[in-house]
Amino acid sequence: MKLLVTGGAGFIGSAVVRLAMARGHQVVNVDALTYAACLDNVAMVADSPSYAFEQVDIRDRAALDAVFAKHKPDAVMHLAAESHVDRSIDGPSDFIETNVTGTFNMLEAARIYWTAQGKPESFRFHHISTDEVFGSLPNDPSVQFTEDTPYDPRSPYSASKASSDHLVRAWHETYGLPVVLTNCSNNYGPYHFPEKLIPVIILNALAGKALPIYGDGSNIRDWLYVEDHADALLLVVEKGAVGRSYNIGGENERTNLELVKTLCAILDQKRPKETGSYADQITFVTDRPGHDARYAIDPSRIREELGWRPSVTVEEGLAQTVDWYLDNERWWRALQDRHGVGERLGVKA
Structure with missing residues (x-):
């Protein structure tokens, strides 16, 4: 299968590219190379004759049309997004502009291409989204997000992703475009851009800096190892039912404070300090505006219909992630000088 992957130089997109290539697919990686992208993420496949890279912004409709005409993909995996x-x-x-208008451009480019190809039934447009479109949950283990949970986005990011989800469903209903959708929980793992919580904690700990936790650290997230996520995404694009959405979760709920303490314990074991614990560096900071209390995914549909489950616990995945950052200092140091990395953002509201 020839896959057109948008955002393939990003965190999740590059995991999809690497796994798809390992499984024998052809991949066309479409990425604008904005601040969070890194071609080192896919350097190990860049010389393969089955791989092509196009530096294209999904806001540029004409460039997208040219990519479709040139490469003639069998399926689209749309991950490019501000996140x-x-x-x-x-x-x-x-x-x-990126998440809403860019997704509109992708849908139109895909629709025109699909129509010109005779509307093959095998074509797929796989839109990758987030559980944040569903809003916030109470701290009640019996309540989780399902595919039927009403949308209730609380941030500009989640509202933009919710908008893009609605566009994808509309293009399926109106034009018959064969789409599948997925909504995932928080990802973590190798090549995670160093502005997100887990790499921030690892890298600040190693640098002897404060480990910032928003509010009191009671916010709960379900954590999904990125390579497990890539496995699920490839399964959905190959075997998911047209027009269907699938929630992908790690089945690993933790409070932010629990997560950070787990990371500190792993670092204490793998790279011990001369004195004390990395947990001594934990600092509570002013909460994020509109910070959702809890996200939790019910993954029953993808488990029952497609037979997928995550392969690692959060403790196993975090240990693998810490090992990766300890072994790949050259990668993350090169990204730390990019705009906004290491700064507290999102406090202007």
């Missing part, structure tokens, strides 16, 4: 909630608070316009 950092704190940045969306400071500058929401980029999120509307």
